[in-house]
Amino acid sequence: MALDPDTLSQFLEALDRFVKDRLIPNEARVADDDAIPPALVQEIREMGLFGMAIPEEYGGLGLSMAEEVKAAFILGQTSPVFRSLVGTNNGIGSQGIIIDGTAEQKARYLPALASGEMIASFALTEPDAGSDAGSLRTTARRDGDDYILNGTKRYITNAPRADVFTVFARTNAEVKGSAGVSAFIVEAGTPGLTLGATDRKMGQKGSHTCDVIFENVRVPATNIIGGAARENQGFKTAMKVLDRGRLHISAVCTGAAERLIRDALAFAMERKQFGEPIAEKQLVQAMLADSKAEAFAARCMIEETARRKDAGQNVSTEAACCKMYASEMVGRVADRAVQIHGGAGYMADYAVERFYRDVRLFRIYEGTTQIQQLVIARNMIRDAA
Template structure:
């Protein structure tokens, strides 16, 4: 029997995060956003709520939940603000998850408790200035010298990499020349913050996600212990492919939250705003536009629910994750555009959430693999590439 209703446990979690987002995030996030300031108090509250530890076992300081619970939390946060949501998404999906999936027992014991508590953050250093979606074109290198990895190179657009509570980054690097099949050996290495030779550039000036933390990173003969290798030499490529597949489900949940948040804001606005003697919600043109927005959010939600379900059952999700990410990012962008139009001139003002939503939506069609990459993956998975 197919049943898309949430269990009592999932429903309680969704309600708890929804209340937190509405009562704690919504009243203050606009000021953080305009100041381009990281919301440390909100992150601390999310840590106390256990949101950073949602999908991890209690033995490592987690909540003993699963990836779907994590996605539900992301959706509810993004209904109010995407900067807070992406801080959690990157903190868990890109920061903690690679260490949990691939780390030694010693690495997990050392890193996970503080990360699951939200006391510390870890960035995921994959993207490079000249690489973009071509993650296999990694140029950052790491060579062994006297029991240490010597890292040289740079990374771009790395979330949670320069906050006051950032404990380090997981970096992908080429650890040997091309093999017989022409592929580079790529490995993942943990680089603690403050390591000599590891430099965090000033924060980017961004179009959106202005209350989140994003930096370029540089490594100049940066030395870390050989034991900081994550998951075995040469395993980095397969590790980040899995990380990206799972991350696309999480980003899809975030996109659905933004799309639904646009509906929420419009429903409030059209009941109050009057034009030509009537509330604008009484005009069928507005009703149809909001109905289309709700349909997009609903469809995208079903897509990420499906991908998350397959993930929890241990089934392949490459196609489903790509579909969910593609549909949800389209829904977020389309709904943000329509919401801004419904709000008219007020939609162009930063004091209204829909203006922030519009600025935040575009990156969803780019990050964690562009929409073009998602279509490429879908085509490959269904055998449409010839």
């Protein structure tokens, strides 16, 4: 359900102020400490950011896709770490429950996710299953009214602080690929569920990932998303939430690009070489202009695709186009921003150095660029046939 225009405008204006006044000033501190201060997490909760995409009836804001990308454009203007904290609650950690969950599952989890009382985590990737998610080896063996889960998940965002996991496990060993996989809701603290050491990453300090290990973890059959009747339907649930997630990440990439462009332009107007600001140099202007045009193109793609999704159209191809283009685009923009800063851009004193490392992840998670290319091409071939 979309907000009325005045309420949406007020929310976006408040979010913009919050990003500028509270999040951007804390970026360096969060990166240095590798942690978001608890008081700031509480402010993020009070802003309603954990529940932007969760229906109002469960305590969320109930933003439409077009409204959510507007918020993501703004949230992308600051460190991706803040978006990562709330992203799973709004996306893959909640949308499966919203779309396919039972009434009991919705009532149990959605209000807590919307308020930020619970932090969600999405446990799909494994040591030998990433882009080829259908080859996952985590098993779920039926034992009476329960399932026994065994396996290891890797690089799981928010896992060190998560309260609830969406876990994909193979419930039918006789079926290869994704057809024999189910999606389980598993709460932290369940006996047999342990966490590995926190990963040391290239960037996005303050956003934590780690292995999630399942050793004879007993989970009720009712904890399959949608209930026991949806055994072996886990990937169908996952596919339903992909388009929204891809559009959200695309908008965050675009917001980050716009921040980088703004920082690079400000530096170029102040930095002088050969007696004038480097912004007057045509080769610097070319980098600024290319970045502006590419970010604008991404914004237009995302806004149009979000409108189509809200209208009920199938946007699988278009959402993959947005994710592929926007994530690659922000990498190019970050590279140019560092170049415009010159030696200063290689120094940690400037935000572009951190963003250069942070945005590299966008081309990898939630579907690599190469996976997006396959999705786009296969959809093209299918449609043409």
